[in-house]
Amino acid sequence: MKLIVTDDSDQRASDSDRDRVAAVLGEALATGRLTSVEHADRLDSAYRAKTVGELVPITRDLPDVAASGVPAAIEQQVIASQFSKVVRKGRWVASRHTRLTARFGAVVIDLSDAVLPGREITIETSAWFSKLIVRVAGNANVIDEGSSIFGKRNVTGGYQDDGPLIRVTGSSAFSKVIVTRGKDDWNLR
Template identity: 45%
Template sequence: MANSPEMRASDGDRDRVAAILREHTAQGRITMDEFNERLENLYKSKTYGELAKLTADLPDVDLRHLPVKASAAQKPSQQGMHSGLRAAWSAWAAASGINWVIWLIVSVTAGDLIYPWPLWVMGPWGVILLVSTVFGNNQPKRT
């Protein structure tokens, strides 16, 4: 049975049109202001005819066959380190740097080099990160 313009649309229909509008926005066919205006009208729409008006001036988009972005097309081994692991290394480097600066300030103000306690902060944490980097799976978990 063909969908007539007077037939009531479902939430799923509105979600599909929202995805189409997002894709057209990403491709630069409509501005963010136009997208927000159309999205507002989308969720006020009740019939297929009202939904069709929102995309009437846009070409058809097959959401199942969108072009793959270059970074997603790369093999996981070529993508480098997982972003979570990269963030963990960044946190380790920042904390280690801060601890060494504190150690240096205390040593200078004391007039003598004190015990290098930052090694106890960065050592175990760094070893765990190193083992995770070398032996861990650098792939993001898929749900």
């Protein structure tokens, strides 16, 4: 179901408005109307849109899809490592809730170029004898609600005006959990 433009085009867009546009984009990707790059670019624009009027041009050239009641955004995903290293970087679609699990390994995710499905996402950490590194965009607001036993937890927070909210939860033991912002010295290879 596409958005219909009325006199309310200056009205603030809701998460459900953005999810409806994301559903149209997902169907267009699945049917070959959009390439994966076009899909990621348009999805990024949809989730960054502040008004209903900004959402309309994103799907203007695409056919309508039936409302399924299921949000198009990936609600949850798990990135796990056991005795190995897993790296996710570049242009990728993050989920609203991502669980990072490492056992005697490392998980590195870079959210600075990722498409974020909404204004708030949660990163849940679970590490044992491991290292978890999360890079966020320079304008991200980071809130740390996690804990560590015999380890290190270094989360750079701070309030940035109008940036996405990244909530870091979970626990670690004998591990490092590091959240860093922007381009810095952390090697993501």
